[in-house]
Amino acid sequence: MGRRAPGLGHPLSPGPALRLGRQPGYLRNTGRSLAASPLRRPDILGVPRTLFDLPFRDRVFSRRPRTARVRIDGAAVHEYRPLRVRARGVARPSRAGRNPRRRGRPGDDMTRIWLEELRSHVGEEVEVGGWVFNLRSSGKLYFIQLRDGTARVQAVCAADAAPAEVFARCAKLTLESSVRITAAVREDARAPGGVELLVKDLDILSVAEDYPIQKKEHGVDFLLDRRHLWFRSPRQEAILRIRSTVENAISAFFDERGFVRVDAPILTPTSCEGTTTLFETDYFGQPAYLSQSGQLYMEAAAAALGKVYCAGPTFRAEKSKTRRHVMEFWMVEPEAAFLDHEGNVSLAEDLVASIVAAVLARRRAELELLKRDVGALSRAKPPFPRVSYERAREVLSAKGRDLPWGEDLGGDEQTALAEEFDRPFVVEYFPFEAKAFYMKRREDDRRLTYSMDVFAPEGYGEIVGGSCRENDLETLLENIAAHELPLEPLEWYLDLRRYGAVPTAGFGLGLGRTVMWICGVKHIREAIPFPRMLNRFYP
RNA sequence: UCCUCAGUAGCUCAAUUGGCAGAGCAUCCGGCUGUUAACCGGAGGGUUGCAGGUUCGAGUCCUGCCUGAGGAGCCA
Numbered sequence: 001m002g003r004r005a006p007g008l009g010h011p012l013s014p015g016p017a018l019r020l021g022r023q024p025g026y027l028r029n030t031g032r033s034l035a036a037s038p039l040r041r042p043d044i045l046g047v048p049r050t051l052f053d054l055p056f057r058d059r060v061f062s063r064r065p066r067t068a069r070v071r072i073d074g075a076a077v078h079e080y081r082p083l084r085v086r087a088r089g090v091a092r093p094s095r096a097g098r099n100p101r102r103r104g105r106p107g108d109d110m111t112r113i114w115l116e117e118l119r120s121h122v123g124e125e126v127e128v129g130g131w132v133f134n135l136r137s138s139g140k141l142y143f144i145q146l147r148d149g150t151a152r153v154q155a156v157c158a159a160d161a162a163p164a165e166v167f168a169r170c171a172k173l174t175l176e177s178s179v180r181i182t183a184a185v186r187e188d189a190r191a192p193g194g195v196e197l198l199v200k201d202l203d204i205l206s207v208a209e210d211y212p213i214q215k216k217e218h219g220v221d222f223l224l225d226r227r228h229l230w231f232r233s234p235r236q237e238a239i240l241r242i243r244s245t246v247e248n249a250i251s252a253f254f255d256e257r258g259f260v261r262v263d264a265p266i267l268t269p270t271s272c273e274g275t276t277t278l279f280e281t282d283y284f285g286q287p288a289y290l291s292q293s294g295q296l297y298m299e300a301a302a303a304a305l306g307k308v309y310c311a312g313p314t315f316r317a318e319k320s321k322t323r324r325h326v327m328e329f330w331m332v333e334p335e336a337a338f339l340d341h342e343g344n345v346s347l348a349e350d351l352v353a354s355i356v357a358a359v360l361a362r363r364r365a366e367l368e369l370l371k372r373d374v375g376a377l378s379r380a381k382p383p384f385p386r387v388s389y390e391r392a393r394e395v396l397s398a399k400g401r402d403l404p405w406g407e408d409l410g411g412d413e414q415t416a417l418a419e420e421f422d423r424p425f426v427v428e429y430f431p432f433e434a435k436a437f438y439m440k441r442r443e444d445d446r447r448l449t450y451s452m453d454v455f456a457p458e459g460y461g462e463i464v465g466g467s468c469r470e471n472d473l474e475t476l477l478e479n480i481a482a483h484e485l486p487l488e489p490l491e492w493y494l495d496l497r498r499y500g501a502v503p504t505a506g507f508g509l510g511l512g513r514t515v516m517w518i519c520g521v522k523h524i525r526e527a528i529p530f531p532r533m534l535n536r537f538y539p
Numbered sequence: 540u541c542c543u544c545a546g547u548a549g550c551u552c553a554a555u556u557g558g559c560a561g562a563g564c565a566u567c568c569g570g571c572u573g574u575u576a577a578c579c580g581g582a583g584g585g586u587u588g589c590a591g592g593u594u595c596g597a598g599u600c601c602u603g604c605c606u607g608a609g610g611a612g613c614c615a
Contacts, residue, residue: 134575134576136573136574136575136577136578137571137574137577138571138572138573138574138577138578139570139571139572140571140572141571141572141573141574142574143573143574143575143577145575154574154575156572156573156574158572158573159572160572175565188573190573190574190575191573191574191575192575210549210565210566211565212549212550212565213550214549214550214551214564214565214576215564215565215576216550216551216563216564216565216576217550217551218550218551219550219551219607219608220607220608221606221607221608222550222551276613276614277613292614293615314615316613316614316615318612318613318614319540319612319613320612320613320614321608321609321610321611322609322610322611323609323610324614324615325613325614325615326615329615330615331615332615408613408614410611410612410613411610411611411612412611453615461614461615462614462615463615464615465614465615508615509615510614510615511615512615513615514615524615535606535607536607
């Protein structure tokens with residue numbers, strides 16, 4: 001735990017490209033500058049070491065076999081030659097069966113394709129790379145189930161269709177070994193998906209050790225300890241894709257409406273709401289806390305930019321142990337000046353609806369794989385059903401669950417209430433005593449606030465919580481006193497009321513819970529790439 | 540922090556009233572030219588979470604501890 005492979009460098013460094021260059025068949029700069037520009041001497045330090053450090057448009061290929069000449073900055077021309085270093089444990093690429101179109105065009109990766117593109121290459125010969133997720137053999141026939149992250153396809157290696165050495169190499173394959181395959185693409189009704197690869201050449205890039213995750217059910221503890229490998233299973237892959245679509249839909253939604261993304265700090269001098277326990281860390285001798293919300297900072301940003309939002313991780317040090325809770329989760333928090341309660345509710349409704357619509361439009365296959373009944377999702381169109389807090393109490397009483405006035409809706413209450421609705425619904429006007437100090441009270445009933453929560457149906461619980469903010473300085477000071485919060489750390493926040501206070505409103509949307517509901521997974525840990533849970537933050 | 544449940548082979552699980560610790564999958568060896576979590580034959584694989592107790596005898600009963608899961612509280 002905590003180990004780091006040496007020499008990997010910063011994730012944004014060109015490390016991977018340089019490593020690619022150490023594999024057979026790639027091109028390394030020979031150091032020869034063939035034609036220096038009369039206007040400018042090439043800066044040697046700026047010359048890429050391998051061809052793959054260059055954008056494709058800058059690659060100029062020589063007619064001479066196995067070399068490439070490259071124009072850099074449109075000036076100097078450099079010569080590149082194939083690198084013939086054999087990496088440890090990597091088989092030398094076989095000459096037999098190579099795509100003839102590759103000959104004389106070293107470095108040309110035009111024929112390498114992703115598996116998702118396979119259908120448009122039927123009848124052609126292509127090169128693909130990937131991992132063996134399943135393997136069957138039948139004497140003179142290997143069925144290699146291959147995935148490359150974009151799709152899954154079956155490659156067939158037949159003794160009478162591949163060179164003997166290639167066929168023999170297949171015996172070394174294990175689950176999750178990585179390979180590079182040259183093969184003919186053909187349609188075959190017997191193959192899953194109807195298209196398969198007939199292997200002409202196969203290089204084993206890495207023989208995988210005994211792979212722990214099997215093609216059957218596993219316990220949660222076992223899988224979470226191997227989250228980094230669990231990713232590779234189809235179900236987890238689908239969830240991660242949907243999560244990405246949700247994130248893209250969110251930024252598209254706000255972008256279209258002119259909201260500016262402003263990033264909130266993660267290290268904060270104090271808690272935002274003073275309600276939950278925070279993670280404390282040492283900030284050069286001073287205590288600092290991991291942010292539980294970016295909201296107060298968004299209020300400052302809204303006073304500068306009008307319509308803003310943030311999206312980032314938030315942290316709660318509560319020892320929660322339920323299917324809806326994790327210690328670290330991503331939250332999206334819009335905040336807008338001159339937004340009232342009705343506008344806030346509509347904004348939340350529109351956001352949720354547009355997220356769901358994007359997933360329904362672009363991730364049908366993934367939802368199907370997850371066996372998600374899309375009924376409740378298709379009904380997530382504004383306006384959502386709305387009930388007031390007081391009406392919600394009446395509904396709960398009728399169901400035999402009395403909720404004392406002033407108490408927030410607990411997990412059981414949320415589930416009971418959700419039985420009444422077949423789509424997301426809004427509960428509004430919560431009591432002041434159940435909510436945070438910055439929420440604006442109703443003028444007609446000071447006990448209540450202009451607050452609203454959006455609940456996902458089907459028992460997934462609260463996905464949005466928001467309110468209008470108290471913009472009067474005196475009232476805000478009273479509220480802070482009522483919640484017994486220290487004043488000094490909030491001075492900057494009070495400034496927002498001293499220098500041109502306007503009505504503002506906003507909300508927080510829990511990304512993990514939204515993904516969990518859309519995917520129909522029963523635990524939030526599956527909706528987060530690397531969940532941080534009570535007593536578990538490995539890997 | 541509290542309540543409930545669980546811990547047996549690498550994985551998922553079984554083991555009758557307290558009586559020889561097993562199966563499937565995975566791994567290794569062999570077979571098979573259309574497999575679909577392939578199949579068939581063979582082999583290896585165990586401090587039954589840890590410590591103590593009761594008993595002729597404990598995976599099983601008792602006590603304590605550890606680890607995990609579900610829920611409460613808190614919330615997105």
